[in-house]
Amino acid sequence: MVKIEFAPINIPFNRRMQTIAVLYWVFTFLFLAQCCMGVFVLAVLSGYWHFAALYGLWLYLDWDTPQTGGRRCAWVRKWTIWRHFRDYFPIHLIKTCDLDPKHRYLFGFHPHGVLVAGAFGNFCTEYTGFQELFPGLTPYLHVLPFWFKFPFLREYAMSAGLVSCSKKSVTHVLSQEGAGAISVIVIGGAEESLEARPGSLTLQTLHRKGFIKLALKHGAHLVPVFSFGENELFNQLENPEGSVIRNIQNRLRKIMGFALPLFHARGVFQYSFGVLPFRKPIYTIVGKPIVVEQNASPTTEEVDKLHQRYLDELNGLFEEHKAQYGITEQGHLVFK
Template sequence: MKIEFAPRSIPLERRLQTASVAQWVFSFLALAPCCIGIFIGLLFTRFWLISVLYGAWWAYDWDRPSNGGRKIQLIRNWVAWRYMRNYFPITLVKTVDLDPTKNYIFGFHPHGVLVAGAFINFCTEATGFSKLFPGLNPHLMLLDLWFRAPFFRDYVMSGGLVASEKESAKYILSKPGGGNVLTIAVGGAREALDARPGAFTLLLAHRKGFVRLALQHGVPLVPVFSFGENELFDQVENPPGSWLRCTQEFLQRFMGVSLPLFHARGIFQYSFGLLPYRQPIFTVVGKPIQVEKKPNPSQEEVDELHQHYMEELSKLFEEHKLGYKVPEDKHLTFV
């Protein structure tokens, strides 16, 4: 394979963009085990008291990821996130105003490999969420497993990430006065196994838990489609039924993470590596679907709202696809 190296004359701006994305990929893939190693390793040094004190704090703060997390605006406004935004670039697109006196569920599609669009748009201020949607406080659900890593849990909570469990959703959606957004990557880790350029297959046909949540709390459902999310990485072929896909699905059921074998470009060359391609992402926030509160919705009511949601998501995709260079013959497929 011929390796295409990056030229030496790359502007500093682009180098900083690459560095910001590299640290984000490292954080996503390796920071949690590094934090666990540091926590354990400190116990065997003269700095053991750091881990002991943190352990006491951790036990006291154990339920925080399920109780709204702990945002730190300074971290959400880091300049590194603006460099990361410009690397692709990523744009947040508003189609209608949202009432800040209400709580909302944003259904984010597609998951992609590393949910780059969801992270930048809802866990940082790089794309101006607070300016586009004044009065709304965004949260993004993350697998509960990641909040069991010391130090790392505090880092991810600082951006607005919360545990992906019913108690967490209930805490946010039940807050009086409104102004809270709970973003759910509906397809989850399993959908990442189908994330590759040109793919428009969504794991949604049987995902109805978020719809039931909306009915139980009477909060509007907002479809969100992130154009370009699947264009960031190539993935090793893993058709359904293959040994690789079966292994990945087993790991996903056992561990909660699907471990897609993805690749794109490197830091100093463009031929292979784990950095995403420089492909633009346009995350389009659709109009809200108003939902009547039903504490104990029937299955028929859930199915009806779920069907309505899929129709609105398809409509959002069709209305905007040509503007974001999606071929006219491409349509969403729900599985």
């Protein structure tokens, strides 16, 4: 029988606010899409169908916005709830060198984790100091196009700085006039989330070269980013390669375009089970840029060469900082 560890009653108010903030964030990932769709359907079936019709027209006219830079809102990115969200873990953004705002950049973010907490906290809110660390640069976090198919949710997602991860979307960001735009891509994607569990150092990278081609075509400097602690936030049901659970998850991923990791961690009033992440610190290290010369038609050999250099730089970034953030000398990245 599992012993339940209940949270103490006399928890400081600021910690309660942090828990509420993270609960809200988890809710948006797991249930907000269904709620938004439900509201839209209810509006259609009720006396407010004309509002639904107007919004439907808006969707038709605005459908491509998630692929053309989105529509960020500084007010949403500065909501106080995101400060509490940052402090829950807490999340730290650390730079290793200055980035010249005269250039465009493509950040490769690793690892995916279960819910990409580090990427959201650092690039979709204003509370980890991104603007102070990298003045003149604007990050765009690319996520699955799936999230922009839901009414109302798409507006909310774009307001935080989220855009589609389609080729058209990345091309738009990296083609903006002037400079200072950053495409932030979680390279491992949905497949990597199925590997996310404490202690995991497995990255889905060997066969992911699309971002390399885009960086070459647009002359965007490549920057490896490793987020220590990302995989420590949740436990996950055992799903080794070849298992029934993993086969079902892979099949659903291919059908729906996103993965369904069976994760668990802690609850609101107890620490033994639930869907809230553990309070584990996240340290997101932004590495040094790999200078990329623009090449409109890169060859396979050129793509492979730059891809290997990127992996070497990513591995070097990890090895340089791992001891400082709790990884043993025996811990090494595994590229799949």
